[in-house]
Structure formats: C-alpha cells, structure tokens
Amino acid sequence: MKEVLALFFKWLQSLSALAENSKSVHSSVAKLAYFLYFKNYRLFCAFILHDLHTKKNILFIINPISGGKGKVRIPDFIDKYLDKNKFSPNFVFSEYVGHAAELADEAANKNFDIIVAAGGDGTINEVATQVLKHQKILGILPLGSGNGLARFLHIPKNMRQAIQVINQFKIDRIDSATFNEKSFFNLAGMGFDAHLSAVFSKDKKRGLSGYLKLGIREIFNYKSQQYTLNIDGVEYTRKAFAITVANSSQYGNDVYIAPGASVKDGLLDVCIIKPFPIVKLPLLSYVMLRGKAETSDMIEIIKGKQIEIKREKEGAVHIDGEPLQMDAEIKVIVHPGSLQVIVP
Numbered sequence: 001m002k003e004v005l006a007l008f009f010k011w012l013q014s015l016s017a018l019a020e021n022s023k024s025v026h027s028s029v030a031k032l033a034y035f036l037y038f039k040n041y042r043l044f045c046a047f048i049l050h051d052l053h054t055k056k057n058i059l060f061i062i063n064p065i066s067g068g069k070g071k072v073r074i075p076d077f078i079d080k081y082l083d084k085n086k087f088s089p090n091f092v093f094s095e096y097v098g099h100a101a102e103l104a105d106e107a108a109n110k111n112f113d114i115i116v117a118a119g120g121d122g123t124i125n126e127v128a129t130q131v132l133k134h135q136k137i138l139g140i141l142p143l144g145s146g147n148g149l150a151r152f153l154h155i156p157k158n159m160r161q162a163i164q165v166i167n168q169f170k171i172d173r174i175d176s177a178t179f180n181e182k183s184f185f186n187l188a189g190m191g192f193d194a195h196l197s198a199v200f201s202k203d204k205k206r207g208l209s210g211y212l213k214l215g216i217r218e219i220f221n222y223k224s225q226q227y228t229l230n231i232d233g234v235e236y237t238r239k240a241f242a243i244t245v246a247n248s249s250q251y252g253n254d255v256y257i258a259p260g261a262s263v264k265d266g267l268l269d270v271c272i273i274k275p276f277p278i279v280k281l282p283l284l285s286y287v288m289l290r291g292k293a294e295t296s297d298m299i300e301i302i303k304g305k306q307i308e309i310k311r312e313k314e315g316a317v318h319i320d321g322e323p324l325q326m327d328a329e330i331k332v333i334v335h336p337g338s339l340q341v342i343v344p
C-alpha cells in the first residue's frame with residue numbers, strides 16, 4: 001500500500017512539475033495535481049482564472065496578390081471586427097510562393113493556436129499543410145480568385161461576415177488528401193487543368209476574367225492523354241482531357257466538377273473529363289456551372305480512397321490550383337477528418 005501511495009505522489013509530483021512549466025499550463029489535469037499536491041487553493045483559482053482569460057493567439061497570413069485585389073487595408077479591417085476578448089491577432093503578408101507555408105510553420109512552432117489563410121486555395125494549401133503537420137486550427141478568409149474550398153464550406157465572401165465566422169469559433173474536422181505526399185484540401189489533378197494553372201501562374205493578370213481568357217486561348221492547343229487508373233483495386237484505362245481528384249465539389253466560382261463530393265465522407269471523387277470536340281465546350285461549361293457533372297456523358301466520376309494514376313510521361317499537375325511537376329505515376333490517398341478548420 002505504501003508503495004502504491006508513493007507511486008501516486010510521484011505521479012502527482014511530476015504532473016505538478018508539468019503545471020509549473022508554462023507550456024503545460026493549459027493542462028487541467030496538471031493543475032488539479034498541483035492543487036492536490038500543494039493544497040494551494042489560491043494558486044489553483046489563479047490558474048483557472050488565467051485559463052478563462054487567456055486569449056487565443058491568431059495569425060492572419062495574407063496573400064497580397066490572390067484574387068488580384070489590393071490588401072493593404074485588410075489588417076485594419078480584421079482588427080476592427082475581430083473579437084478581442086477571444087483572440088489576440090497578428091498579421092503578416094506573404095512575399096513569394098511558399099512563404100505562407102514558412103510563416104505558418106514558424107507560427108505553429110511558436111504559440112499560435114489558430115492560423116488563418118487570407119487568400120485563395122493556393123494560400124490555404126500552404127497554410128493548411130503546416131496546420132495539419134502541427135495539428136493546429138485553420139481559419140479561412142476567402143480573398144482568392146476562385147475560393148473553391150471556402151465556397152464549399154459556406155464561408156462568406158463578405159469579409160465582415162467571414163470574420164464573424166472566426167469570432168464564433170466553431171471547429172470541424174475535414175478530410176485532406178495527398179498527391180504523391182503533397183497535401184491538398186480542395187482539388188488536385190492533371191491534364192488540361194494542370195496545364196492551365198501552369199500557364200496562369202506565369203501570367204501577370206489574376207482574377208476570374210484573366211483565368212477565363214487564358215483558358216479559351218489554351219484549350220485550342222491542348223491534346224488529351226492516355227491514363228491507367230487503379231481506384232481501390234479496380235483498374236481503368238481512359239483517354240482524358242483532364243483528371244481531377246476532388247475532395248470538395250468545386251474548382252471555385254461555383255464551377256462544380258464533382259457535385260456529390262464531400263470533405264467529410266472519407267472519399268475522393270476521381271473525375272475524368274473525356275476528350276470532346278471544341279463545339280461541346282459551352283455544354284461542358286453549362287454542365288459544371290449547373291452542378292450536373294454526374295449526369296453528363298462527358299464526365300465520369302468514380303469515388304475511392306486509394307488511387308494510382310499512371311500517365312504517358314511526367315509533367316504538370318496542379319495541387320489546389322497551383323502548378324507543380326510530378327512523375328508519370330501518382331499515388332493519391334485520402335486522410336479522413338485530419339484537418340481542424342473554423343466553419344460557419
């Protein structure tokens with residue numbers, strides 16, 4: 001019995017030591033242990049009060065070029081409408097491709113619990129990849145051109161309302177996926193999509209109109225390719241104009257490639273756009289804008305968890321709309337409920 005008690009006190013002692021370290025000051029068990037061990041009621045109350053009054057450190061990473069609009073006033077605007085009783089905000093602008101990821105990684109290693117991607121799907125990808133790695137919480141302010149994931153999650157485009165969503169601080173878990181180890185949260189793919197995002201990234205003009213103009217120009221020169229797919233053990237050979245692996249349902253701007261997709265079903269929708277004569281382009285656009293891809297004979301959609309895609313040669317892919325080069329063989333895996341995100 002003595003030995004059991006000694007062990008118990010040793011455990012309490014180690015927990016109370018933990019409680020004294022600032023890093024674990026949030027552990028209620030450790031605080032309770034401190035209280036039991038030292039019978040220090042005053043300190044216990046102080047700890048609880050400290051908890052009640054601790055504001056969450058929140059970092060807003062703002063992409064100054066996403067969506068093609070100036071963002072100089074965004075920090076002041078956020079500061080005005082953010083609930084300061086709950087949050088202690090910081091702001092930083094990304095300065096180059098990949099910088100948002102570096103900033104998010106740095107913030108997660110410091111004491112930021114919530115990191116907000118203020119931009120489009122490319123910015124979300126950089127920030128969310130780090131949020132996922134460090135198991136923090138992602139916030140989204142939709143300031144991109146398409147805002148596919150934000151639209152899927154019903155995060156308002158109106159900035160004041162989007163800040164209110166953060167103020168309410170409702171957290172949900174959504175699926176993420178990997179495309180040859182690279183995380184994505186909205187859509188990733190190859191074929192025409194990837195080719196277009198590679199060209200779009202080099203173009204100075206951002207925003208929807210720039211994207212549409214480029215799309216129309218590029219579509220005339222693009223040749224469909226042959227693919228072999230293995231989806232959860234079943235093999236398919238297809239010639240395709242594009243293959244999109246969808247976590248959410250849309251590219252952005254309410255253009256739906258996978259109307260039945262959900263970020264909470266633990267599945268990915270493999271969308272194969274078949275080769276088509278250019279005269280059918282308006283029909284394809286109509287089908288996607290009306291959210292009717294599933295009923296169209298121009299698009300085949302197969303759901304799965306583990307997907308392998310072999311193409312003719314290595315080349316362009318897109319990960320949440322951002323271009324990248326990858327090998328001819330690509331492995332896609334879903335990671336159910338892996339990302340914590342603030343939702344309306």
Ligand SMILES: Nc1ncnc2c1ncn2[C@@H]1O[C@H](COP(=O)(O)OP(=O)(O)OP(=O)(O)O)[C@@H](O)[C@H]1O
Binds near residue numbers: 096120121124206
């Ligand atoms: N200061 C910067 N200068 C140039 N590029 C940047 C800068 N900061 C971030 N980027 C890059 O901008 C790219 C586009 O960002 P993002 O996807 O958020 O905007 P978008 O393409 O306008 O929106 P969406 O993806 O929703 O259509 C990302 O690849 C990101 O790495």
